[in-house]
Amino acid sequence: MDIILASGSPRRRELLSRAQLDFTVMSVDIDETPHANESPKDYIERMVATKADAAVQQLNATSREEDADKDVESRLVLTADTIGVLADGKTVLVKPTSREQAYEMWQQMSDTAHEVWTAVQVTLIARSAHLVPCDNAAAHAAVHTPKQPVWQVVSQQQLTERTEVTFIPLTAQMMREYWDSGEPQDKAGGYGIQGLGAAWVSRINGSYTNVVGLPLAQTLALINTLSQHSSASVS
Numbered sequence: 005m006d007i008i009l010a011s012g013s014p015r016r017r018e019l020l021s022r023a024q025l026d027f028t029v030m031s032v033d034i035d036e037t038p039h040a041n042e043s044p045k046d047y048i049e050r051m052v053a054t055k056a057d058a059a060v061q062q063l064n065a066t067s068r069e070e071d072a073d074k075d076v077e078s079r080l081v082l083t084a085d086t087i088g089v090l091a092d093g094k095t096v097l098v099k100p101t102s103r104e105q106a107y108e109m110w111q112q113m114s115d116t117a118h119e120v121w122t123a124v125q126v127t128l129i130a131r132s133a134h135l136v137p138c139d140n141a142a143a144h145a146a147v148h149t150p151k152q153p154v155w156q157v158v159s160q161q162q163l164t165e166r167t168e169v170t171f172i173p174l175t176a177q178m179m180r181e182y183w184d185s186g187e188p189q190d191k192a193g194g195y196g197i198q199g200l201g202a203a204w205v206s207r208i209n210g211s212y213t214n215v216v217g218l219p220l221a222q223t224l225a226l227i228n229t230l231s232q233h234s235s236a237s238v239s
């Protein structure tokens with residue numbers, strides 16, 4: 005099954021490569037601004053769905069039926085979004101845009117537990133020419149609808165995995181040195197458990213790969229499920 009990782013995260017690319025799957029990577033750029041009063045779970049589930057939609061739009065903008073590899077009838081698009089959440093279940097820990105914002109987050113994470121949530125979506129897309137019409141009207145439409153996009157969404161499934169992470173007590177010097185390392189800037193919660201951030205973690209309860217940005221075992225199970233959907237819906 006042709007898999008596309010629609011992510012710019014080098015950590016996600018590295019994690020998926022550990023599964024020894026063949027995949028290609030594309031980046032999508034979406035507006036990640038939360039809606040007013042949006043719950044953390046609703047936010048990350050909306051993010052992965054929006055990233056998937058953007059990836060399909062991008063594929064259709066660059067694909068032409070005549071160029072498509074005729075052997076590839078369906079593909080899986082994998083998207084993910086990771087945030088930290090404080091014990092209140094509401095305060096979202098984002099990628100810090102400044103030293104001050106990082107310090108403010110870390111002071112709330114010091115010597116206590118927070119959670120890291122990653123939402124994952126696997127979207128099955130099929131070449132329009134290969135879709136199995138469900139009735140005569142659909143069959144007529146599939147043949148006579150002008151300018152069908154090359155790729156159409158057949159189905160998608162999401163999951164949200166949560167891992168509890170406990171930090172040791174953090175001092176001002178620890179925070180200053182960590183910010184200066186450059187590691188915090190592009191990571192939810194401003195730390196990388198796979199990097200220097202490991203020194204701040206006294207324990208985790210749950211999936212380690214979920215903290216890094218892709219709960220690998222759960223993601224592979226989702227890929228397997230959607231791969232089985234494919235044979236049922238593509239001629």
Ligand SMILES: Cc1cn([C@H]2C[C@H](O)[C@@H](COP(=O)(O)OP(=O)(O)OP(=O)(O)O)O2)c(=O)[nH]c1=O
Pocket residue numbers: 010011012013014015016031032084085086087099120190191192193195196197198201215216217
């Ligand atoms: C908590 C934690 C997060 N992270 C990273 C994983 C993600 O790359 C990032 C969360 O930001 P995301 O917005 O989920 O992902 P991204 O912007 O890096 O990539 P894309 O949206 O294109 O998929 O934080 C770590 O690398 N280690 C950690 O311990």
